[in-house]
Structures are given as structure tokens and as C-alpha cells.
Amino acid sequence: MKLLKNRNPAVPGFKAVGLSCGIKANNIKDLALIVSDVPATVAGVFSKNRIVSPTVTWSRRALSSSGGSCRAIIVNSGNANAVVGAKGMEDCDAITKKIAEELSIPQKEVLIAATGVIGVPLPSHKILKAAPQLVLKLGRTVKNWIDASEAIMTTDLISKTDKVSYNFKGHRIAIGGICKGSGMIHPNMATMLGFLWTNAVIDSKTLKMALIEATDRSFNRITVDGDNSTNDCVIALANGEAKNLTIKANTSGYREFVKALTTISKNLASKIILDGEGATKFVTVRVQGGKTRKQAYLIANSVATSSLVKTALFGEDPNWGRIYCAVGNAGAPFDPDKVDILLNKNLLLKNGNPANLPSQKLVKAMRQHEINITIDLHGGKEWEEVLTCDLSYDYVKINAEYTT
């Protein structure tokens, strides 16, 4: 599947490093640093969970206090630094301070993220001790970027990197990114972290707008079990090295940038779904013909999070009734007499009534690895897509057996 290809995410003006500082056992990488050569404009989106890690609180505050400027992002895996009392925020302070010192930059220009077990105090002394070596090893090679992408993994089986680029009025704009997310495996928190960097010239306010648009078509449209972790975040940096004319909101240049940012975000998000241990299907639930995006999203999300639909997909059971039931269960109004449902282009339901497709044909469609469920409401022009996977024995096994 072409989405699985990991491209070298290097972009001019950015350096990275990933190494083991001892949070995880057996010398497994657990600490990553991403640095921009010059102050970059920055934007971030964070978990909507009411309980968040101090790293999220810290980075949110730094984004406000730095005037949208950032030089570095420090990330550890193996420990979420969440629900640990006052020590959590103290550790954020100590770590960002140390990294700022080593890089000779203001502390407020260092953002922080973490992923791993919650409720266990972070062994921050290990990060502080590793800081000089971390900065020393910063580099621009593909190995640097792979190391960084590996150092943010928890239960991911493969690391996730990608890059897109395009010409904008004679300037080559590149966007690189890495992410981690555990697909069907969520031993602790299902945390999703995404980091993006670009050489584009764009102010932080416009970058934030673009990031929200992109994540609302990508990272915010993948679902495994509907949980929002305490540590989720996506952060984007733009260092202006491309020297293009500033990308302004509501211009064709902005639309091009959003399109590229959405493409890389969707590729990275798809890798999270594809990496799911236990996942045997890559499922796209598309709701089109919606009156509003919210209506389309509610319905797509209801289908994509239904355990009944997900187990039927795992069992390759052409049970369209479960899909239709989830549509009705979404809490969004629609006209039942106008609904069409297709599975990999096979019409299952036409105007709310069974299309009576030969079951043999449907069984064959269900055997595909990629399943596209399309629900057409015939009530407008809005659409939403939610990516998900099936619910398999292994999901239960991995989640039930993790700490026992």
C-alpha cells in the first residue's frame, strides 16, 4: 500500500536527533529533539481530554508566551508524565530549561511532549543527564530523522515519517513530519503525537488556521476506540527558509499550503491505522451529501466507532444492517428514505431500502484489505471521512494482557 512508504522528512533548516536516555529498558530509543536553525513560527493543536499531561499544559502556555515563535521540541517516550502531581510541571520546567541552555535559546522557545505510562513519576534526571549528548548529536541526515521518529514510539511496530513538497511561485516548499500512534494497541493511553516542519514563510496565526484545517481532515479523523488521550498533540513549525512571499489567509497560496499540509497529515494518520497490531482491515468511512460537515462527521464517526460494525468487518461479514443502524444511531438528523450505502462500490442500500445485492459478490468485497464504506445522505454537498480499522481478537488480547 503506497501510504506505507516512509519518506525522508528532512527539510532545509531543521535538525533532529533520537537516542536512548534510559527511560525504557534495553537501550531502546526514548528521547527525541527537533530543532530549527532560526526561530520558527509555530502552531499546535492539543488533546480535548479534560485531564491533560503537564507537557500539554506547558506547551500550550509556551505557545502563548513566545509570541508564536519556537526553536525546539523535546519529546520523550516510555513515560507520559501525566497524573503525577506537582512534579509533572516541575519536570517540564527543568527539562525545557536544560534544553534551552544547551541550545543557547530562550526557554519559552522550547516545547515539550511525552507519551507512555501514566501515573508514574518521570525519571527526569535521565533526560537532564542526556541533554548535552542529545544536542551534540543533532544532525540533518536521514538517520537523524529516523532516530527521532523511532524515539517517540511506544507500541508502534514501525516508525512513521513522511514529506511532501510543491512549487510556490518559483520557491520549493517542503513539509516534513513524523508521528506516533498505536493503532489498535493502546496499552496505556492511545496517545497520538505528530510533529510537522516546513521551510515556508507563514505567520503563526495563519499556520494555526492551516493546521486546524489539515488535522480536521486527518489526525482528527482517525479512530480506533474513540478515546482522546491525556497527551495528544500535533505541532507545526515554519522557519521561512524557502524565502517565498508570505502565505496569507484566504489566498490560492494558502489553499495550496493547506492541501499539502493535509496530504502529509493524512498520510501520517493513515500509517497509525495501518500499524495497528490486531488490525486486519484499513477502513475509510465516507459520509457525503451532507447538509453540514458536523452532520456528516457525526454519522461517519458513529459508523467508524461501532463495535458491531468493526467486528463484522473483522469477520468479513457483509452485515449492512449494522452499518445502517450505526447511521441511525449517530444523533444527527437525515432523511432515511434518501440514504444510499456502498461498500467498495457495491450498492448495499438504495433510498433506505436493501439493494439485494447477490451475497456472493458482497462476500468477495468484504475480503479486501481496504474497505471503503460510503454513505450518501443526498441532502447537501458536505462530506467527512473517518479512518478506522476492524476490531479483532488481537485488539482484546493485547489490551487485556499488557500488564498482567
Add this chain to the structure above:
Amino acid sequence: MKLLKNRNPAVPGFKAVGLSCGIKANNIKDLALIVSDVPATVAGVFSKNRIVSPTVTWSRRALSSSGGSCRAIIVNSGNANAVVGAKGMEDCDAITKKIAEELSIPQKEVLIAATGVIGVPLPSHKILKAAPQLVLKLGRTVKNWIDASEAIMTTDLISKTDKVSYNFKGHRIAIGGICKGSGMIHPNMATMLGFLWTNAVIDSKTLKMALIEATDRSFNRITVDGDNSTNDCVIALANGEAKNLTIKANTSGYREFVKALTTISKNLASKIILDGEGATKFVTVRVQGGKTRKQAYLIANSVATSSLVKTALFGEDPNWGRIYCAVGNAGAPFDPDKVDILLNKNLLLKNGNPANLPSQKLVKAMRQHEINITIDLHGGKEWEEVLTCDLSYDYVKINAEYTT
């Protein structure tokens, strides 16, 4: 577990029957009829799914047009009579007409319900053919009631009946009931049907109020995978045979009646959870100290429907972080610094911080069959309880393999 006891649900003035009419193979019972000797006041609550079976639409209309009066409920299993086009409503008409004829009562006093596969036309001729025999076999013995409770089963392993009674100013008020629901097994629709009957004197409007109160503390507070089926309904009949003074709203007599109705409803609802194939735990999620019931419900429901929590319970993994994460993920405001979480009386989290309970003690608590998770928000006096079960291998197995 005492909740499992099936009591004889017979109440003076009501008759029942259950038999096989051939919708299911192998002479398995699939048709039930419940009849009141005299016109009973009636109230019903129905699925909130936007796609409903014509049986739901029919019964809703009958409840309005009959002036709150009902004599009979005809129920079939094995076929949900849902998503089958115009024939669905035609079948409801034909069946209720035939039952009315056989009983010599007005058609509008016959309600109808169904459960089973959807999208398959109902073989209504089998019901019509069986109608005379059905009416002939009506009776008041315990066998009649057991037959009726068995005839509404789909994938239930055991039938579910119960009765409560109490004295009200010298009159013995009894409430009997049966229900079906497939717990962890939802081969088709997770349909929940509940039927209750009482000899109390109570008008239909007050009965409706009481039924809503009772279901909001019972049938509406059980969750397996969060889906609302196309066919869900709970219907209550009151025939006045107890000759008590009419139960009026906002009186102590009303509160007593609601208490009894809630007790039987919660017993029946608990049986649905306990009957779950694949379920190894009976879980009560209680949120207390809530500012509003809605807030308490949203949080309890978020925990009770979290796949992460449910797989941890199956694995007997004392992962309180998953519980706390689901609390934060509920979309309801609360003060994180005030939250306590207890599991079978063991304090896991105190004022939003880990209580650092010895893990050995916690592991022991997790091994219990009954798990009580209590979340105290310390923000008010409202509470909600949601009953659920764990998410096991067998849930996936049964749901994935049903039609293949």
C-alpha cells in the same frame, strides 16, 4: 448472584402465551402474546435510533390513537421487521388486525414488537396462521409466562422474568415483567425489549412519567457497546385490578410505585448484562458528587463504553489510568483536583492524584466477578450508575463469526 433469580411474573388480570410459529427453525419459540383481561392504561419508551422498525412506528402511533388504552402486545423474535420497505408497515397492520379479531378487541389496542435479523422480509403469513392457536393457548400459569419470555429471546442464553410487589394502603400492588437483550452478543442489532404489567390503578400519563423515571435508572443505563437498536422498546401496562386509590403524580404513592418499577426494571436490565456470552465481569460504574445528572451520566457512560477500560477489566489489569482518561474524555466539565476513584472500595485516585495503593491489593480486587467503579466528583449531590460488562475474546469471536 441474587439478581439472577427468575421470579414468576404473573400478575392478576394478565394472561400470556409463547410458541413456535416457524420464523425460527427447529420449533424454537418465536411468538409471544401478552393480554390484559380488561383495557389497561399503557405507556411506552422507544429506541432513539433515527432508523426504527415499523413495529416501533406502529406502536408509537397506537399509543397516541388509543387514548392510552391497551389490551394486548404481540411480539415475534427471529426477524426484526426492519428496513424492508413498505411491507414492514403492511405486516404490522395485518398482524395487529388479526390478533384484534381473534381477541375481539379494537385493533388500536394491540401493540406490536419484533426482534431479530433486519433487512429480511417478515414471513408474516406464519404469524397470521398461528394467531388462532396463540389466542387459544393464552393462560396464567408459570409455564405460560416462561413460554412468553422464551419466545422473545434471540441470542439470550437464558430467559428473563421478574416480579416485585408491595402494599399500598391495604392493596397489594404487583408488577411483573420479562425482557430480552443479548448482553455482549449482538449478532444483529443488540435489540432490547422489555414488557411490564401491573395491577395498579394509574392513568397512562402518570404511568408514562413513572416508566421514564424507572428506565432512566435501569434499561437506559446498561451499555454493551453503546448502540441503540432499530427495535428497542419498553412497554408497561396497568389494568387496575388492585383497586387501589389512583396513583397520582407527586405523591408518596407515586414515589413508592416508581421505586418498585425501578427495582424490577433494574433487576431485568442487570440480567441482560449478566447473560452476556463472553462477559466475565458485571460492572457498575457509579458517578456521584455530580452537579447535574447529565454531567454524572456523561462521565459514567464514557467509562462504561471505553474499550480500553473494558479490555483492562477482562484482563484483570488494575489500570486506573484508563478509567481516569475516560473520565476526562466524557465531554463534561469537572474539577480534576477533586476527583476520587474507587474500585471495589479500594481508593485508586484521591483529589486527582494516584493513591498509590499496593498493587497486590488491587490485583485481588480486580479478580472479583462484580466490579464497582465509583467516581466521586465532589461537586454536588447528583449521581448516575451505568451497568456494563467487560470486552472479551468471545465478544469479538461471536460478533465476527455470526453469519460466516
